[in-house]
Amino acid sequence: MLGVMNTRDAQQLADDKNLDLVKVSPNAKPPVCKILDYGKFRYEEIQRLKEAKKNQKAVVIKEIRMSVRVEEHDINVKIKNCIKFLEQGSRVKVAIRFRGREMAYTEQGKQVLLDFAERVSDIAVIEKSPKIEGRNMVMYLAPKKDK
Template sequence: MASNSNSKELEINERIRDKEVRLIGADGQQMGVMSPRDALRLAQERDLDLVKVAPQAKPPVCKILDYGKYRFEMQKKEKEARKNQKVVELKEIRLSLNIDTNDFNTKVNQALKFLQQGHKVKVSIRFRGREMAHTNLGIDVEKRFAEALEGKAVIDKQPKLEGRSMMMFLSPSPNK
């Protein structure tokens, strides 16, 4: 079982060592301030657990509940929250120095599709052989690519040569 940080932090039953705690019953009703021993006894009478839900409060707040069920509910909520997070992927578009106009436009349209889906795009050019002598042409191709996507993408990282590859990073324009 994967232990989440939330269940690790919660103190239950005999682990609660405060002088006094504010108790909330299983039905959500305030039961007042008392010693943890008395609160634990009340919880055990109902076959439930005493769980410290707000340790930073003065006095700490404890609640009578079924800890196993509570942990299950918390894990379910965390799983739901993770499911609703948008994962931004990095998509790569590879260009070449002597790319044809139609190929170029196809790559621009592909990048546009990725950007509309909310993904970041890495535009790369691989220099082969004597092409290394003409890295300035690679910068021109990548700049032209960025201009073709103007208004729809912003440049995160300007074209930069790393080894035999030149890379530029684009992300979706915020004013869509």
Template sequence: MINEQIRDKEVRLIGEDGEQLGVVAVKDAMKLAKEANLDLVKIAPTAKPPVCKIIDYGKYRYELARKEKEAKKKQKTTEVKEVRLSPNIEDNDLNTKVNQARKFLEKGDKVKVSLRFRGREMAHMGTSKQILDTFYEKLEDIAVVEKPAKLEGRSMIMFLTEKR
């Protein structure tokens, strides 16, 4: 809230230099702000009495936007990358997929390893869990199982994350 939007009777006022001016009536605070050619901005509305500051509102909004943008830059987003396998995968193909998953994990992403079953492959699901175990064993040095292998519909899914 700024200037005339402030409806409280009294506010704790902070001057343009940052010094405390104490608890004053809103009319007096508005008068001080107008004399300085600045705005009266409510910065802590939940305090008793609310805290207001005499500042340039446009500059204040710009600073807030800049701080928000800076905080966003520092955030790290983790994506979930998927590696698809089939029950009759050969060793070299499995090694290629392991290397692909290793790159994703080193970048800081999570890896979803899914083993897709088609047609008659559904009959041999028991032996297929071994493929996911082998996949994990090859990545054991840098990965941890976040969610163990679990059957969901026509695919068996396991999640891996980077070791901390």
């Protein structure tokens, strides 16, 4: 800590030590500077950013589509795929597409989605309950958190 000093004096001090004068916090009043090796400073900053990026996890949403008149075997296949996605840690969007006059049977579609959620309830929780979006009814499932 050298305290508040003139810019020229600080630059001269840095030059004497064969180092750089780096503004660490340029928006502060007065600006905060450090005398250090700028190449090493940049390298450490990049390494810190890489480490932070490595620890981030992107949320992946997989989608499963069905119709109102889905058969039992088809539901079983979709459940198997849903379980695989949930075990990978992805969220799953389960959608029922209403075609033509099927819009009159939205209650049946809701029942199919709730039945689907019931079958995967041992590893999934309903994140967003069934809701109509245009000609589709959508429900989101998320993997259960084991504690």
